[in-house]
Amino acid sequence: MLKSLIAASISGALLFTSIHAQADWQDTLKEAKGQTVYFNAWGGADNINDYIRWSAKHIKEQYDVTLKQVKLTDTSDAVNRVLAEKAAGRNTDGSIDLIWLNGENFRAMKDNNLLYGPFSTELPNYKKYVNEHARQSITRDFGTPVDGMESPWGMAQVIFMYDTATLKNPPKSMPELLAYAEQHPGRITYPAPPQFLGVTFLKQALYELTPYKQALSQPVDKADFQKVTAPLWAYLDKLNKVAWRHGVTFPTDSSQMIRLLDDQEIDVALSFDISAASVQIQQGNLPDTVRSYVFTKGTIGNTHFLAIPYNSSATAGAEVVANFMLSPEAQMHKQTPTVWGDLSVLSYDKLSPADQKKFDAIPRGIATLSIAELGKTLPEPHSSWVKPLEQEWRKRYAQ
Numbered sequence: 307m308l309k310s311l312i313a314a315s316i317s318g319a320l321l322f323t324s325i326h327a328q329a330d331w332q333d334t335l336k337e338a339k340g341q342t343v344y345f346n347a348w349g350g351a352d353n354i355n356d357y358i359r360w361s362a363k364h365i366k367e368q369y370d371v372t373l374k375q376v377k378l379t380d381t382s383d384a385v386n387r388v389l390a391e392k393a394a395g396r397n398t399d400g401s402i403d404l405i406w407l408n409g410e411n412f413r414a415m416k417d418n419n420l421l422y423g424p425f426s427t428e429l430p431n432y433k434k435y436v437n438e439h440a441r442q443s444i445t446r447d448f449g450t451p452v453d454g455m456e457s458p459w460g461m462a463q464v465i466f467m468y469d470t471a472t473l474k475n476p477p478k479s480m481p482e483l484l485a486y487a488e489q490h491p492g493r494i495t496y497p498a499p500p501q502f503l504g505v506t507f508l509k510q511a512l513y514e515l516t517p518y519k520q521a522l523s524q525p526v527d528k529a530d531f532q533k534v535t536a537p538l539w540a541y542l543d544k545l546n547k548v549a550w551r552h553g554v555t556f557p558t559d560s561s562q563m564i565r566l567l568d569d570q571e572i573d574v575a576l577s578f579d580i581s582a583a584s585v586q587i588q589q590g591n592l593p594d595t596v597r598s599y600v601f602t603k604g605t606i607g608n609t610h611f612l613a614i615p616y617n618s619s620a621t622a623g624a625e626v627v628a629n630f631m632l633s634p635e636a637q638m639h640k641q642t643p644t645v646w647g648d649l650s651v652l653s654y655d656k657l658s659p660a661d662q663k664k665f666d667a668i669p670r671g672i673a674t675l676s677i678a679e680l681g682k683t684l685p686e687p688h689s690s691w692v693k694p695l696e697q698e699w700r701k702r703y704a705q
Contacts, residue, residue, distance in 0.1 A: 331430055334622045335369065341623030342372040346384040347406040349377025353585070357646050360639065365630050371623045376402070381411045388420045388615045400617030404624045406459065408610045409448040410689040415613065416455060422614040422621055424454025429625065431632035432457065437653035442685060443609040444651065449523055449688030456611035457628040460640060460648035462578045463607035463680055464506060464600070467564070467673070471595040473573050478602045480514040483574070484545050491548040493573040497563065498556035498704075500696045503578055508695050510606050512538045513684055522687035526694055535695070539702060546703060554705055568592050580680065581647020584671025588644060597673050604682030609651060634661045643671035 349355055355375065362373035378384055384405050391400050407415070415421050426432055436458065438445050443461070445452050468476040477483040487494035497504035513519060515537040521529040546553025550572055557563045563575035564586055577583075586592040612631060614624045630636055634657060637650040654662060670676065 330428075334625055337622035338620070338626040339370045341620040342374060343403045343620050343623040343627050344374050344376055344401065345404045345406070345627065346376045346378055346381075346402050348379070348381060349375065350379065353646055357640055360645075361627075361631065361636060364636070365627055368630070369626050371626050373627055381405065381407050382414075385411050385414050385420070388415065388617070389418060391617060392418070392420060397617050399619045400615050402615050403618040403620045404627055405613050405615065406610065407456070407613055408608060409686070410692050412447045412452075412456060412611065412613065413450045413689045415615075416450060416453075420616055421455045422616045422618055422624075423456075425614065425621075425625055426452070426457035426628065427454040429457060429629040429632060431629050435632060435634065435652040435656045437656060440653055441609065441683070443607070443683075447611065447689075448608065448686045449525075449690075452611070456613035457632065458609050458651040459612050459628075459631055460637075460646075461607065461609050461651055462649065463580060463683055464503075464510060464605040465577055465580050465582070465598045465675065465680075466600065466605075467567060467575045467577065467583045467592075467596055467598050468573060469567065469570075469593060469596050471593065472570065476574060476599060478599070480511045480541065480601075484541060486573075487545055487548045490573065492550050492552075494545070494548070495550035495553075495557055495563070495566070495572055496576065497559050499699045501559055503560050503576065504556070505692055505696060506578065506606055507576065508538065508542075508699060509687055509691070510601075510684070511541055512695075513606070513687070514601075514603065515541055522691065523685065525688055526690040531694055531698075535698065539698070542699075542703065553703065564592060567596070579647055580649065581643035581671055581674045583673035584643045585647060587672055594672060598675050600675065600679075600681050602681075604684045605680075606686060607683035608686045634658075634664070638664055638668065641665070642668055643674055644669075647671070647674065649677075 347358060358375045365371050365373050384402055388400065388402055436444065444458050447456065466476065477486040483494060496507040499505045499508060512535060513522065516534050518534045521534050557566065560577040560582065563572065566572045567575040568591060580598065583592060583596050583598045587594050587596060612628045614621055618624055634652065637652050640646045640648045641650050654665065657665065
């Protein structure tokens, strides 16, 4: 009898909580109606901008919320704007309602109390579809606890590209990459830091080469930076001497590396977009003999997020946008290689059988790796490592 009463009590409490949450969300939807959300997001890729326009159309139709993208060249510009508004006492009616960010930009906003929330874990689609235990990067953004202050939007992982017509066995580790470069001078390169993919190349090499891997998950000021990174600089001293253009000039980004691969100036390109090769093949920018691959022991991966500044004038609208971005419809469209190819943050096991079939039916593209083929995802070092790595690289190698 007692067990039955306890079970009934628990069941009733859960039902009350569910009803209360639904009512709260209905209030959010009502408040959001008619609002305009100014979304500050990197605007350097046409396909991503197109996806945001697609999302804006559906959000307007479904919720009467207007989403306007403010295109950024550097996300830190938006972070600095919110910081300046706080310094000026503009604690309401801020100019930014939603920001696409992760890593050191999230840490800067969180450390300076520039974020609204916690909000993400209360979004209906987060509670329904996100499994926080599936991937550490959903709850720890480059080592910084998320604590509900940003909503996951997509996942990325470093992949490498090569032309099977000219290269049969691509190098599958950092030591193999150096050995290949020494045997084929001028055929290997990487983007110049502080470009994010260039910094990621440094982190990938550091993770593989240093014997002090545990130090990378901690703030950099708790480690002996020179000792931990010494193997990285010894490696780059050798690699840069035999790199493309003798390591005096570096590509600006992944797009330039892809052009160099297409022009047969280099043998290996890299990207943080697992569908990059398939998309470029379809667009005629790479031959259809190009394929993607990852290193044997894994490659760096992370989650990127949507955050709401503390002084947003449209917090309800921003929450509605973040929730839509977590819908199976939006995540499915985004994962389509010809749209974006960004990996979904939704848990496959939490999807309905119908949505699972739809995700299964997404065409991967001729050169896109499956989830299984992507292998092990290496964790991002704590975000505090980024600036010291950039500064040390510039000191040693920038011309």
